[in-house]
Amino acid sequence: MATTLYQRLGESAGIARLVDDVIAAHLSNPLVKTRFENAEDLEHTKKMATEFFCAGAGGPQPYTGRDMLTVHKGMNISEQEYLAVMDDIVGAMGKHQLDDATKNEVIGILYALKGHIIRV
Numbered sequence: 001m002a003t004t005l006y007q008r009l010g011e012s013a014g015i016a017r018l019v020d021d022v023i024a025a026h027l028s029n030p031l032v033k034t035r036f037e038n039a040e041d042l043e044h045t046k047k048m049a050t051e052f053f054c055a056g057a058g059g060p061q062p063y064t065g066r067d068m069l070t071v072h073k074g075m076n077i078s079e080q081e082y083l084a085v086m087d088d089i090v091g092a093m094g095k096h097q098l099d100d101a102t103k104n105e106v107i108g109i110l111y112a113l114k115g116h117i118i119r120v
C-alpha cells in the first residue's frame with residue numbers, strides 16, 4: 001500500500017525532529033539568523049511549524065497557528081531569504097535521508113506558498 005507524505009516524513013515525531021534541525025539551520029544561516037533570533041517565542045514557532053507540516057503532509061492533527069499571510073505580513077521577506085529558508089529545509093531533509101520523491105513533494109508544497117511569504 002502506498003504511504004502518505006506524513007508517514008514518509010516519520011509522522012509527528014519525525015516532523016518535529018525535522019523542524020528542530022530546520023530552525024537550528026536558520027539560526028546559523030547568516031541570511032536569516034537575525035529573523036529567528038528576534039522571534040518572540042521560538043519554542044512556540046517550532047510547535048506551530050510542526051503542526052503546520054503535519055497537517056500539510058496529511059497528518060491527523062489540526063493546525064492551530066495563524067495563516068501564512070498573517071504570520072509573515074509586514075516582515076518584508078525577500079526572495080533571497082525565502083530561498084535561504086528553502087535551502088535550510090532541503091538540507092535538513094537530506095540529513096534525515098529522505099528519498100528524492102519525498103523531498104520534491106515537500107519542496108513543491110512550500111513553493112506554492114511563496115506568494116503568502118515574500119514581501120507581503
Ligand code: HEM
Nearest residue numbers: 032035039040045048049052065066071081082085110113
Ligand atoms: C514556505 C516557507 C515558510 C513556511 C511554510 C513558514 C511557516 C511558518 C509557520 C508555521 C510559523 C508559525 C506560525 C505561528 O506562530 O502561528 C512561522 C513563523 C515565522 N516565520 Fe515562517 N515560514 C516560511 C518562510 C519564512 C521565511 C522565508 C522567513 C524569513 C526569513 C520566515 C520567518 C518567520 C518568523 C520570524 C516567524 C516567527 C514569527 C513570530 O511569531 O515572531 N518564514 N513560519
